Amino acid sequence: MRQNQTVWIFTVLIVLGLSLPGRAWSRTVAMQQPCANCHTMHNSQNAATVTGARQDALMKGDCVGCHTRTSGVGFDEGGIIKPFVWHIADPGYNEMAVSTQPTLAGGDFYWVADGTPLRDDLKGHNVAGIAVQVSRTAPGDLAVKVYDIDNPLTCAGVNGCHGDGTGTQVQQQVVSIWGSHHSNAPIDGSSPKASYRMLYGRSKNVLGGVLGAEDPDWEYTLSATDRNQYKGELRSLSDASASAAFISSSCARCHSNFHNDDDTGNTGTADLAFASPWIRHPVDIDIGGRGSEYAYGTGGLAANFQVQTPLGSETFTNPPRATLNLDAQNGEAIITCISCHRAHGSPYDYSLRWNYQAWPGGGYNGCGDCHTTKN
Amino acid sequence: MRYSDLRTFLLIAAFGSASFFPTVSEAAGPYTDSAHGNTNYGVSRSEIATAGFARGNCAHCHEQHASVGGSEPAPVNVAADEHSYLIFDKNNNDQTRNFCFNCHGTGTGYQDGVHVVNRSYSFRAGGWTTETLNNVKDAFSKVSSHNLADIVTFVTDKAWTNTTTNACGVCHDPHQVQGDPGDYSTNGSNPKSDLTRGVAITEINSLPVNLWGDGFLPDLVTANAIEIMSNYTANYLAPNRINGGSEPDGSVTTNGSNLANYVNFCTTCHDTTATTFGSRTLKVINWATEKHGQGVADIDIQMNVPYVSGNGALGYVLSCLDCHEPHGSDNVFLLRGAVNGNLTLPPGGTPQYTTPINSGVKFGQLCSQCHNPLPLGGVNPPWDDVHHSNTSPLDGPYQRIGSPDCNSVVGCHLTAAGTDTIDCSGCHYHGAAIGTNNPVAGGTILAPDLVVGTNSQTF
Structure with a gap:
């Protein structure tokens, strides 16, 4: 342990030495901020203990501790820039995803958190430190589980979506995202810090990171040309299981049976025919070139991107595509898990992006954004 | 549109x-305009409703992940590979197991815990409100019915644009089809037209899918895109409805402006060439020439109200559903149990026979609902006058042979016992033509003795 602390101290000193005066390297320029915002050198300040539990990497808190906002919305809390994923007070929710987003792209844990009025596990991921987990089974899981049922669901760590899966305790989550907050490495999936939103894990028994293009303000401001770009795959019969590079594969690590067309899920074994008629809704297929009901907004050569129902793509552009070419399956209009779901949470069951349950008669039919005659 | x-x-x-x-x-x-998407009486599977989904929501039929939140709502004993199209039960199997029957059937009902009440066409359009059939599933187990497996085979072989693996969907696209159920609200069983009830069928072999009978045509340039019966023909005359008024809604409207054009709809499959339909043999139908279609009667016909008797080109054009049930019937050939305001099925009413039209005979029970078999007041046996008498205003085309012993060795009625008649269907059927199935007397095939009656035997 002493050796680890020594390594950490040297690491921090080197980082500080290479950074701007008083400001650390960071994932984006906008996130550059004083080291003390996140770290404590001696876990004490003004003769008081900074954190209750020891955190790795001299952190003042764990993931939840840093990414929680007590009041207000947005990513700037008094000059501290970071994506807030849990608001203690109801942040509100912009179902139609226009203009500014109080809950950012991943949604918010508010609705699933302990202490929230009408708290409901269906509203999001019940991550340790935010919500008590009554059961450690993931809906749609398989007999061959990727996650460790002896440990809780966490942001990072062995049962975390972020990071490389190392670290078996809540306090050790930072180990799995080692250095990622201080890196602006190109996103190539080679490590957590080089992965989209640090999403990294095993798919088809191969470790790898999710690819994508990150919106610098986490979709606080949102439009068709100001947004995240999610990596999707043009899957086919011969490639029924998506690789780790694709955003939906990150979900399939635990929700395997939701992802693929059969029960072999994400284990790397051969899948059954990946084709219609589906027995569950497919992901990582392109709705382009399918005609019939699949118009996605205006459809055709220039289908308007629907920010409330974001589709993934094989390649990314700067700025993001405002229109998608649906004349063929060319990788611009790929359905993913998060086309319908928020990763963290939402006010709606199953962490859906919209109040689908209330439709018709109320709510919003997100299905109709792709199945355009089913409205 | x-x-x-x-x-x-x-x-x-x-x-x-x-x-x-x-x-x-x-x-x-179109979905929220449909019966299934209706917020008052649309789909509502009990367990899905309990989970908080609104009536009409897709999730009542489609489980996005072959489950809902990782759980399997009822019915649960369904094989994994039977969830095609994400639906909660096998799509199409046979006459008794079909996804649609989970709500439109018997036994355990998933629609609000019960079954949807659907009536026969004879009930809702014909006014036969004492009929006990109250679901679609049972209709397909009647004496005659459309064979669901054959339908799938048929449309698959045709490679039509809206090929489906569920036979029901061929005629009723589930995401567009309209029509309120028989048990909806207090007036669910009230007579309604094809428009006021909601358009119950969708165009076969059409992409995009299009309601058929709403009078709005997405393909105006298509010659057969005439969705209302009054647009198909000016010579439609609605049959009477039991308890008064005309079909299908009991109103005074008789020109078919309140009726879908079932002729073009049905003849999409039952066309002029189709002689096989899966495992079955079909009669070819050419409604442009048949007498019950756009062809005309060439000699005298004696009719019951509302039709008018007369000679020559009266020109009446019937709708298929004037005589046939769409799903199934206790009569053969899906013949309706109630036609033109009277029953063709016992008990009740005044059917000519005491048994259903169930053996290929006794068609007179059907035909006599519109055609008068006793125009001279019963002087001769039923149907004798129209075939043999030239007493004004009749012009019976056939001489009596062997009279008075018509069933003697020289008569025509050799195959019928006693004074029974030759069944109408022996000579009159869809696709019948002169020279086929003529009456036979003493081993000699007879032709009509009236020149004008050269095709009188055709349908």
Whole structure:
């Protein structure tokens, strides 16, 4: 342990030495901020203990501790820039995803958190430190589980979506995202810090990171040309299981049976025919070139991107595509898990992006954004 | 144009500018206009409703992940590979197991815990309200019915654009089809027209899918895109409805303007060439020439009300559903149990026979609902006058042979016992033509002795 602390101290000193005066390297320029915002050198300040539990990497808190906002919305809390994923007070929710987003792209844990009025596990991921987990089974899981049922669901760590899966305790989550907050490495999936939103894990028994293009303000401001770009795959019969590079594969690590067309899920074994008629809704297929009901907004050569129902793509552009070419399956209009779901949470069951349950008669039919005659 | 299109047009016209619509909006569409998407009586599987889904929501039929939140709502004993199209039960199997029967059937009902009440066409259009059939599933187990497996085979072989693996969907696209169930609200069983009840069928072999019978045509340039019976022909005359009025709604409207054009609809499959339908043999149908279609009677016909007797080209054009049930019947050939205001099925009413038309004979029980078999008041046996008598105003085409012993060795009625008649279907059927199945007397095939009656035996 002493050796680890020594390594950490040297690491921090080197980082500080290479950074701007008083400001650390960071994932984006906008996130550059004083080291003390996140770290404590001696876990004490003004003769008081900074954190209750020891955190790795001299952190003042764990993931939840840093990414929680007590009041207000947005990513700037008094000059501290970071994506807030849990608001203690109801942040509100912009179902139609226009203009500014109080809950950012991943949604918010508010609705699933302990202490929230009408708290409901269906509203999001019940991550340790935010919500008590009554059961450690993931809906749609398989007999061959990727996650460790002896440990809780966490942001990072062995049962975390972020990071490389190392670290078996809540306090050790930072180990799995080692250095990622201080890196602006190109996103190539080679490590957590080089992965989209640090999403990294095993798919088809191969470790790898999710690819994508990150919106610098986490979709606080949102439009068709100001947004995240999610990596999707043009899957086919011969490639029924998506690789780790694709955003939906990150979900399939635990929700395997939701992802693929059969029960072999994400284990790397051969899948059954990946084709219609589906027995569950497919992901990582392109709705382009399918005609019939699949118009996605205006459809055709220039289908308007629907920010409330974001589709993934094989390649990314700067700025993001405002229109998608649906004349063929060319990788611009790929359905993913998060086309319908928020990763963290939402006010709606199953962490859906919209109040689908209330439709018709109320709510919003997100299905109709792709199945355009089913409205 | 669909209703939704019309509504959109009217909204735009009313507001004068599309700027009234929000940046992201969702207009009502064909699904929410459909019976299944209706917020009052649309789909509502009990367990899904308990989970908080609104009536009409897709999740009542489609489980996005072959489960809902990782759980399997009832019915649960369904094989994994039977969830095609994400639906909760096997799509199409046979006459008794079909996905649709989970709500439109018997036994355990998933629609609000019970079954949807659906009636026969004879009940709802014909006014036969004492009929006990109350679901679609049982209709397909009647004496005669459309064979669901054969339908799938048929449309698959045709490679039609809207090929489906569920036979029901061939005629009733589930995401568009309209029509309120028989048990909806207090007036669910009240007579309604094809429009006031909601359009119950969708165009076969059409992409995009199109309601058939709403009078709005997405394909105006298509010659057969005539969805209302009064547009198909000016010579439609609605049959009477039991307890008064005319079919299908008991109103005084008789020209078919309140009726879908079932002729073009049905003849999409039952066309002029189709002689096989899966495992079955079909009669070819050419409604452009057949006498019950756009062909005309060439000699005298004696009719019951509302039809008028007369000579020559009266020109009546019937709708298929004037005589046939769409799903099934206790009669053969899906013949209706109630036609033109009277029953063709016992008990009740005044059917000519005491048994259903169930053996290929006794068609007179059907035909006599419109055709008068005793125009001279019963002087001769039924149907004798119209075939043999030239007493004014009749012009019976056939001489009596062997009279008075018509069933003697020289008569025509050799195959019938006693004074029974030759069954109508022996000579009159879809696709019948002169020279086929003529009456036989003493081993000699007879031709009509009236020149004008050269094709009198055709249907």
